[in-house]
Amino acid sequence: MSPARSDRTRRPVDLRQRSTMAGEASAAEAEVEMALDAPPDPQAAAFFDVDNTVIQGASIFHFARGLHRRKFFTTRDLASAAWKQLLFRVVGSEDPEHVAEARASALAFIKGHTVAEVEALGEEIFDEAMAARVWPGTKALAQLHLDQGQRVWLVTAAPVxxxxxxxxRLGLTGALGTVAEHEDGVYTGRLVGEMLHGPAKAEAVLALATRESLDLSRCTAYSDSINDLPMLSLVGEAVAINPDARLRAHARDAGWRIRDYRTGRKAAWAGVRLGAAAGAVAGAAAVGAALRRKR
Structure with missing residues (x-):
């Protein structure tokens, strides 16, 4: 077997391993804000995807637009990053080469910048661009779990x-997200494992459930995307929120609850999905480009 062919045959295994690494890393990095008293239902929890499930559009794209308004990078930078990541999210989500390209573009420019810098920008931009875009219906569902004494985590491909x-800001327990490696508070330019996407989300939930002694059969997961089927299939109850066409069909077949908080969904479906995908996948690449311009 030639070296090139051998490399191709190993890639799917490598991606599964990287998904496992990403899940474990995200669970380890999860921000957990425990109450002073033990919750009355410590074995049950809810897991929410973020983009188009909790927030209208893509959280990372709102972040990137906030940086753009601050003249941190050009429209051309944003468009280029969005296109590369669009291939990952829509066209090649399971293709090893597309995954590798997405990872490379996500990390090309973040190296050498601080975690504190990204967090400070995130705090500002949440207030100006994201807070008003939280779906009230989804927020109410999350609050219902909290009121029942359950913990609630976000699970997203966005940076942790x-x-x-x-x-x-939403008063939830914590979050699982893509983990960029950093040393002494400075990004190294490498991811820990893979982007928290698809199977990696399921790995993150499994790792967190083990760490927190959760009974997954008593847990609930929410998402808008068929890409999150591995996570949705892990728990006792799955709910489709503002679902794409494939997830809607799967949810109907499986008898899952469906909640759609959008208006004019049928007329605007194609534009909403394409725009959301482009925004979501602009991801860390757009952020990295912004940080490079600032530097």
């Missing part, structure tokens, strides 16, 4: 720093 800000 941004995810944790959103969770904290």
């Amino acid at each position: 720093e941004l995810a944790s800000i959103i969770a904290r």
Whole structure:
């Protein structure tokens, strides 16, 4: 077997391993704000995807637009990053080469910048661009779990720093997100494992459930995307929120609850999904480009 062919055959295994690493790393990095008293239902929890599930559109794209308004980078930078990541999210989500390209573009420019810098920007931009875009219906569902004494985590491909800000502002327990490696508070330019996408989300939930002694059969998961089927299939109850067409069909077949908080969904479906995907996948690449311009 030639070296090139051998490399191709190993890639799917490598991606599964990286998903496991990403899940374990995200669980380890999860921001957990425990109450002084033990919750009355400590074995049950809820897991919410973020983009188009909790927040209208893509959280990372709102962040990138906030940086753009601050003249941190050009429209061309944003468009280029969005296109590369769009291939990952929509066209090649399971293709090893697309995954590798998405990872490379996500980390190309973040190296050498501080976690504190990203967190400070995230706090500002949440207030100006994200707070008003939280779906009231989804927020009410999360609050219902909290009122029942359950813990609630966000699970997203967005950077864990941004995810944790959103969770904290919404009064949730914590967040699981993509973990960028950092040493002494400075990003190294490497991810820990893989982007928290698809199977990696399920790995993160499994790792967290083990750490927190959760009974997954008593847990609930919420998402808008068929890409989150691995996470949705882990728990006792799955709910489709503002679902894409494939998840809607799967949810109907499986007897899952469906909640759609959008208006004019059928007329605007194609534009909403494409715009959301482009925003979501602009991801860390757009953020990294912004940080490089600032530097």
